[in-house]
Amino acid sequence: MRFTLLAPFTPADLSPRPRALLALLLLDAGRVVPLDRLLAGIYGDAPPQNAANALQSQVSRLRRRLGPDAPAIELHPAGYRIAAEPDDVDALLFERLAREGRQKLAAGDARAAHDLLTRALALWRGEALADVPELAEYAVRLAGLRRDAESAQADAALALGWGDTGELAARLARDPLNEKTRAQLMRALADEGRQAEALRLYEEARELLADELGADPSAELTAVHTAILRAVPERARTTVPAQLTRFIGREEEHRRLRELLSAHRLVTITGPGGVGKTRLAVESVTGAVFADLTAVTGPGELAQALLNALGLRQSALLGGGEAPDPAGRLTAALAEEELLLVLDNCEQVIDAVATLTHRLLAGCPRVRVLATSREALGITGEVLFPLSPLDTEDAAVRLFADRARAVRPDFDAGDADVRRICAALDGLPLAIELAAARLRQLSAAELAERLDDRFRLLSRGDRTASPRHRTLRAVVEWSWDLLSPGEQLMLRRLSVFTGGTGVEAAGAVAGLDTFAAEELIADLADKSLVDIRDGRARLLETVRAFGSEKLAEAGEEAAARRAHALHHLALAKRLEPVLRTAGQLDAMTALDTDAGNLHAALDWAVTEDVPTAFALLTELSSYWWLRGRRLDGASRARRLLPHLGADADGEHLVLCVANAAVTEEVPPELFARAAAVMDDLSRPPEHAFTTVIWALTAGPSDTSFQEAPPDHLFARDVWSRALMALGSGMMRYFGRHGDRGESAFREALAGFRESGDRWGQMQALDELARLASGRGEHGVALAMFDEALVMSAELGSTSDSADLARRKGDELILAGDLPAAMAAYEEAMELARRDGSPLGRAAAHSGLARIAGLHGDGARARELYERVLAGLPSKTFVAELIGIEVRCGLAALDIAEGRLDEADAALREAAVAAVARWYLPSVAILAETRADWLLARGDAEGAALLRGFAAAHGHPTPVPEGHAETYARGRELDRDEAVTLLTGTR
Known part of the structure; x- marks a missing residue:
């Protein structure tokens, strides 16, 4: 499906708000659009009450209007995303064609640029977003991009000798102060031999600018005027090398670098080896002198390299006289010249380059320098341009696909293995190009498996490249050899961290005090081997792999891994109690930040230090369950089950079993041992949340009375006390004591509010909503569900959010x-899908089946119910509850179709779990x-009794005619009487 925003809107029959919503999603097709931007775009400054629900309804209506063949509109934590291809x-x-056209133009490929820009402009068949007045500022931006594309198209046409004087004259008439258009028209006129007319345009500009703005013509316009008056011969110099491959994935960096070069005299592109510093520099300059310093080893060679690049002979610089030193001779030669000098690969002679560059810039006011280096020159006035690896979801994949097709023309970039490869290689362009070249011998899947x-895999590169750029190892080893012993030690120790680390942890693993660690990490960051963001140091995966090799060679791996595990165990112990306080979200954020390290430490300890592994699992369990990351704990707990010896007891046994049971059934003997531990407790558990985790795993025991x-x-x-x-409250509810537990639930809510625990508040609100629903107070119940959903979102627990959204759906019915x-x-x-929770998806499918049944679509309802039953992942308490509901749903369909025997069989199956659990x-x-x-x-009498019983437990049902007294008696049924009716044994 294709969508038009540069012409009358398609589809055309949408009302204004759905049209604005769809336009906002399409302008970021394939990416998540934040909720606040969508609300502002649809409702402006006056969003309705409960705006999030209103937006959800708008999205649902838009999905239905677009139909099943349209791209999906997906919900994400931060907003919504339409799964449309940007090119649709x-x-x-x-925007893409115009951007690529400008890149081709900058690279000197005018014909390709003109074709791309012409295609881009042909897409305009009216005004942008004319049917969506709410998005006027987006329309203004697109109009500006259109003008830029028209200007670039004119430059490409002029380069090809196709300048259209008529079109350019019309544009100039619309905007007489546009000096760029005037310069283009002057060039086109000169190309046609109409120099006099071109020169008159310059004089007109000078008068017009003076009258209107009190300004002189721009440097660009003056340069065109001068060039028309006379041709200026240039000396032979080393220009930027022509490239043999397409420039991919650096569109935004290219734009920003050109802006910096126009405003500053010294810009240094920094970044790790293989990140593409040289290629970006080459693509971003025109008419520059290029000096490759790869082979330079000292100040003398540096001066000679610049002399060679400038096409100057030493003896001719000062008319035969001798300057006191090479830098002086260079300064004298360039004193009056306007020049952009590219100094490539400066790191191995960084001090000499800094000294010479400072002198040139001080003595040559019209000289500008663009340097590439793994560390900054460190000169006052230097503007740094740190270059990061490519985005592995987009640019890196495009680069891999382009280079792969050079060796395998039929290569399919849609292969999921390509993203694995790009992510594993950190988006490093050199590594990606080396990997793509291996597709001559390997499939993408084989390549991904061997990374x-x-x-060793990426050891064959361009034979014409410098030795340090021919293989991946050479790229990293070059940087390693430039490090001091202390820097090498720190890099080795940093290789044990996953997802970055703070200075304190790095010092602990390296055996250094915090100050020493901070200094070494800063030095490594200066050399582009460590990336520091938000106070955390992170290694690229390739650098980490190299550091791991060096760690093993030094015999330090076991000690480093143990120090890493113990440090993160101490972190988990410190934060675990905070998870039940007002500092809950901050503690979770801290654990999120170090989740990679915590899990890596646990993974190592499972095989190398089982006591530490159990300690880590015990400390992390509260975090996993509160944050909704239960699958993280399940996979690791299952690996620890074999280590639960016959004498294992205590909380680590209980939590290991509970975490393992999230995804699969645990051996019954282990489950029984864990239950015995909880039954035999004579004091509060060391970790207060253990009680909760076990209750959620095992479900209620016979506590009804x-x-x-x-x-x-x-x-x-x-x-x-709130817990x-x-x-x-739960037990009073099960036992039908007086207030049905409401006073206890309110006491719990107040206590959890006082402690600051959102999870506890969420649970109490859920139970209070259930009671309000039973009284028919659906508005009250829905408000409580909404409040609980806000808290689950704050916790970031998609599993709890999915559960609450599902129960909210029940209440809305x-x-x-x-x-x-x-x-x-x-x-x-959607939440359950994102969470990867089979139980969450099963519960949501059950709700959708219920809706289908209420709409009279029994076949669809049955299909969904049976899909749930076939895919229930375990025999845990929650799975059993879902099974009860689904079998009841199937029985209801059978009853409606007159299949009473089948319905009875389904209800008997449901009764087995329902009676055993007695979850009301x-x-x-x-x-x-x-x-x-x-x-x-x-x-009818039995039906009245059970309907009364159901009403007493939160499911109000109609009274069979003439059986009001029996219905009332049913509200007081004891358990034994109810069981007889429920199991069909009456």
């Missing part, structure tokens, strides 16, 4: 709002469905 949106296709041995959990299992702090109140319920279930499905919300669903079955069999 004419505005984005225009663990990257230095208890009033409160055992007091000795809870500490005296505010959070622990106890939450447990008490009770409130009679099926479209909103559908939107809530769709949101739950699920029991009430079963009671309601069994009541319908009884009514279909003609047993």
Whole structure:
């Protein structure tokens, strides 16, 4: 599907707000558009109340309007994304073609530039976004890009001798002060032999600028005027080398670098070896003198290299006289000249380059310098341009595909292995080009699998390149050899970190104090071997792999890994208690930041230091469950299960079993041992959240008639007492005591609010919403669900958000709002998909099946229910609850179709788990469905009893006619009577 923004909007029959929403998504096709930008674009400065829900409804309507063949509109934590290809949106296709056209022009390929720019401008068939007045500023931006493209197209045409004097004259008439257009028209006239007319245009400009602006003509316009008056011969000099491959992936860097070069006299491109510093420099300059310093080893050779690049003989510089030194001779030669000098590969003679560059810039006021180096020159006035690796989701993939097609023309860039390769190579252009060349012998999948041995794999490069750029190892080894012993030590030790580290941790692993570590990391950052962002040091994966080799060669790996694991165990211990306080989000952010290191430490300890592994798993469990990262814990816990010996007990046993059970069933004997540990506790567990994790894993035991959990299992702090109140509310609810637990839930909510724990508040709100729903207060329940959803979003727990969105959908059905319920279930499905949670997807599918059934689409409902049953991933408590609901849903479909025997079989299966668990919300669903079955069999009395029972547990149902008294008695049914009816044994 193609979309037009540079002409009447397509599709044309959208109303204004959906049109603005679609336009905003299309202008960032393929990328997430933040919620605040969407709300501002649709509603301006006056968004409606509950704007997020309003936006969700707009998105749902837009999805339905576009239909199933349109690109998906996806929900993300920060906003929405339309899964359209940028080239299917004419505005984005225009921007790409115009950008590539300008790049071709800068590279000297005028014919290709003209073709691209002509294609770009042909996409305009009207005004940009004319049908979307809300996006006027976007339209202004696009109009500016159109003018830039027209100007670049004119430059390309002039370079080819195709200057259109008529078109240029028309443009100048529309904007007489545009000196760029005037200069182009002067050149076109001169090309046609009409120099006199061209010179008159210059005189007109001088008068017009003086009258209108009080200014003189620009340097560019003056240069064209001078060139027309006379031709200026140039001396033979070394210009930037022509390139044999396309320039890909640095469009924005190219633009910014050219801006810097126009405003500053010294710009240095810095970055690690192989990142593409030289290529960017070459692509960003025209008419520059190029000096390659790769082979230079000292100040004397440096001066000679510049003399050679400038095409100057030493004896001729001062008319035969001798200057006191080479720098003096160079300064004298360039004193009056306007020149851009490119100094490439400066790092091995950085001090000499700095000294000479400073002297040239001081003595030659019209000379500018662009340097490339792995570290800065360190001169006052120097502007640094740090060059990062390519974006591995876009630019790196495009570069790989382009180079791959040079050796394999039929190469498919859509292969997922390509992204793996680019990510593993950190987006380093040189590494990507070396990898693409190996496709002569290997498939992309084989290449991706062998990147663990990257230095041997990527050992064949361009024979004409300098030795340090022919292989990946040579690129890194060149930088390594320039390091001091202390810098080499720090680089080796940094290789054990995953995802970066702070200075304190780096010092601990290197055995250095913080000040010494900070100095060494700063030195490595100056040499482009360490990337420092937000106070954290990170190695590129290629540098990390090289450092790991050196670490092993030095015999330091075991000590470094152990120090790394112990440091991060101490970090986890320090932050774990904070997760239950008002500092919860800050603690989670700190753990997020070091999640890679924490998990790497645990992975190492699983095989090398099992006690440390259990300690790490124990300290991290609260974080995994609160943050919704339970799959991270599950995979590691399963690897530790074999280490739970016969004498293992305590919290590490319980938490290992609970984490492992997230994805797969745990051996029954281990589960029983963990349950025994919890049953035998005589004091609060060391980690307060252990009680919660086990309860969520094992589900409720036979607590239906208890009033409160055992007091000795809870500490005296505010959070622990709130948890106890939450447990008490659950037990009172199950046991149908008086207020049904509401007072306990409110006490829990107040306690969790006091402690600052959002998770606890979310759980208490969920239970209070359930009680409000049972009273028919659907507005109150929905408000509580919305508040809980805000908290789950703050926690970043997509699994909890998916669960809450799904239950909100259930509540919306009770409130009679099926479209909103559908939107809530769709949101739950998207969140569960992002979280990678099979249980979350199963629960959302169950909700969607329920909607299908309510719309009368029994076949679709049955298909969804059966898909859930076939894919339930484990036999945990939550999986059992979903199974109860799904079997009840299938039974309801069978009842509606008159298949009462099949319905009875499904209800008996559901009753096995429901009776064993006695989780009343699920029991009430079963009671309601069994009541319908009884009514279909003609047993109105039994149906009335079960409907009354269901109503008493939060599922209000209609009273069978003439059975109000039986219905009321059903509200008081005891457990044994209810079980008899639920299991069909009456």
